[in-house]
Amino acid sequence: MARRRMHLGFDFSYSHMGGRWRMPGAWPGHTFPDVGMLEEMARIAERGLLDIVFSGDGTGVPDTWRGSRDAAVEWGMNWPRQDLTPYAVAMARVTRHVGFGLTFSSSFMHPYYTARLMNSLDHITGGRIAMNLVASTRRSDFANFGFDGLMDHGDRYDRMEEFTDVCRLLWDSVAPDAMLWDRETGRVGDPAKLRDVRHEGRFFKVSGPLNTPPSPQGRPVLIQAGGSPRGIRASAYVADVVFGGDMALPLQVKQRAALDEALRALGRDxxxxxxxxxxxxxxxxxEREALARRELLLTSIPPEAVGAYLSYNSGYDFSxxxxxxTLRELHAEIVAGQASPMGFLHELMATLGPGAELTRAEFLEHGxxxxxxxxxTLAGSPAQLADRLEEMFEATGSRGGFMLGHTVSMPPDLIGIADHLVPELQRRGRFRTEYRYRTLKENLLES
Ligand SMILES: Cc1cc2nc3c(=O)[nH]c(=O)nc-3n(C[C@H](O)[C@H](O)[C@H](O)COP(=O)(O)O)c2cc1C
Incomplete structure (x- = not known):
């Protein structure tokens, strides 16, 4: 039997943050958000035949640490961020095959606006756009959209599913053959090919149809990343392809099994x-060179920046x-404050034991x-990394692949992926040797 091929994306969300922007070789001559750097990135990704370049998003400035945004701004922690929609357009104009994944929050956005925007992006990119839907977990993101706190966790996912329903109805509301553009008769569209949406739900009321011509993919590729049982159910409902976290392999195997169960429950294969x-x-x-490069990460940011990062992600002010x-005391305090004891603290408790006593400085060193x-961070030669990726791929059911990223410096690390890792995977029959299809959906969802 032929070996199942992997799909590879590149997540550039963090390449200008967390001190990575000044690592050796990082973006000579460019400062974020210079469009030239993203165009160059897209060209390199396409040279490596990658499926997609991708960015996550957040819409607030982290301000949990010391109750202030100063450290986040001073050290570039989850700041600055840009609406990358126009950048995807620029990247699409200098490439032909690689796809683009953009992140939108279903907690703040409106499905009519988003569905229409995705339609335009699908036209401009020639069918190479994906939408990553997030529910948003950070107070400072919510604060910019009229909320005093986080929306309830269950509500966030209910809203995401309804948001997806409305978008799908809108994308399907104009049939693929609705446009006539008949110069002889002057007829532009066929009214019989449009249908109302008439959606009236808990969160949205949308009459439809979409007022746009049908786009190459019809519906863009949908991506979703949920970690909790409810989040995984939403993945099964929403996603064409799921974005999974960089957990230890046994946890990834567990998430794969939970997703399979949720998919079956919805009648999906x-x-x-x-x-x-x-x-x-x-x-x-x-390997030596790769490990030496990875060491640079430990010199990239000062403790203040670490505090800003951890506090933003957990909603608890570690200052x-x-x-x-003790870790047990800290955990109890975070839970009591309605903040979220993120995976990091759980892992620390699993490794050091809940009774372990730490000083503040030691905690920030782990942080x-x-x-x-x-x-x-996987660090190694192309052959070592290909071994590891193959092991992970097989252990998680040989479906999907990897969203590589969080590199030390860009573009050198992406060049390493495109010019060294990809050829190694190709030699092993694990990665495409050419783009076979026109659209992202066809390339990314090919098994
Ligand atoms: C790989 C990965 C990437 C994510 N990227 C984003 C992001 O860009 N923006 C965001 O607000 N949340 C992001 N999240 C958070 C998820 O949307 C989700 O809220 C989180 O995994 C918690 O899962 P839960 O809501 O099911 O508990 C990401 C999560 C994962 C695992």
């Missing part, structure tokens, strides 16, 4: 829904930590490894 696992990666000619504390993804 789990074989057809891949997961792209988020994978921080450093490729070099030799208020006492000089010494540095978290904020830079140091421990989770």
């Amino acid at each position: 789990p074989e057809e829904v891949g997961i792209l696992w988020q994978t921080p990666i450093v490729v070099a000619e030799t 208020t930590l006492p000089e010494r504390f 540095l490894r978290e904020a830079t993804a140091y421990d989770r």
Whole structure:
């Protein structure tokens, strides 16, 4: 039997943040958000035949640490961020095959606006657009859209599913053969090919139809990343392809099984829904060189920046930590404050034990490894990395592939992926040797 091929994306969300922007070789001559750097990135990704370049998003400035945004701004932690929609257009104009994934929050956006925007992007890119839907988990993001706090977790996902229903109805509201553009008769469109949406739900009321010509993909590719049981159910409902977190392999295997169950419950075939696992990666000619590059991550940001990052992600201000504390005490305090004890604290408790006593400085040292993804960064030669990716791919059902990213510096690390890792995977029959199809959907969802 032929070996199943992987799909590869590149997540550039963090390449200008967390001190990566000044690592050796990083973007000479460019400062974010210079469009030239993103165009160059897209060209390199296409040279490597990657499926997609992708960015996550957040719409607020982190301000949990010390109750202030100063550290986030000073050290570039989850700041600055840009609406990347126009940048996808620019990248599409200098490439022909690679796809583009943009992130939108179903908690703030309106489905009519978003469905219409995606239609235009699908036209401009020639059918190469994907929408990543997030529910948003950060207070400072909600605060810019009229909310005093987070929307309830269950409501966020109910809204995401309804949002998706409305978008799908809108994309389907104009048939693929609705346009006539008949110069002889003067008829532009066939009225019989449009249908109302008439959606009236808990969150949205939309009459439809969409007032746009049908786009190459019809519906863009939908991506979703949910971690909780409710989030995974939403993945099964929403996603053509799931974005999975960079957890330890046994946890990824568990998420794959949970997703399969959720897909079956909805009558979907789990074989057809891949997961792209988020994978921080450093490729070099030799293992030694790769490990040396990975060490640079530990010099990239000061403790203040680590505090800003951790506090933003958990919703708990770690600047208020006492000089010494146990992990159990910290966990209890975070939960009591309605913040979320993120995976990092759980992992720390699993490794050191809940009774472990830490000083504030020690906690931030562990936090540095978290904020830079140091421990989770795969570093090695192309052959070593291909071995590891094959192992992960097979253990998680050989469907989907990897969203590589969180590199040390761009573009050198993307060049390593395109010019060294990809050829190694191709030699093993694990990656395409040409783009076979015109649209992202066809290329990315091919099994
Ligand atoms: C790989 C990955 C990427 C994510 N990217 C974003 C993002 O760009 N913006 C965002 O607001 N949330 C992002 N999230 C958060 C998820 O949307 C989701 O809220 C989180 O995984 C928690 O899952 P839960 O809501 O099911 O508990 C990401 C999550 C994962 C695993």
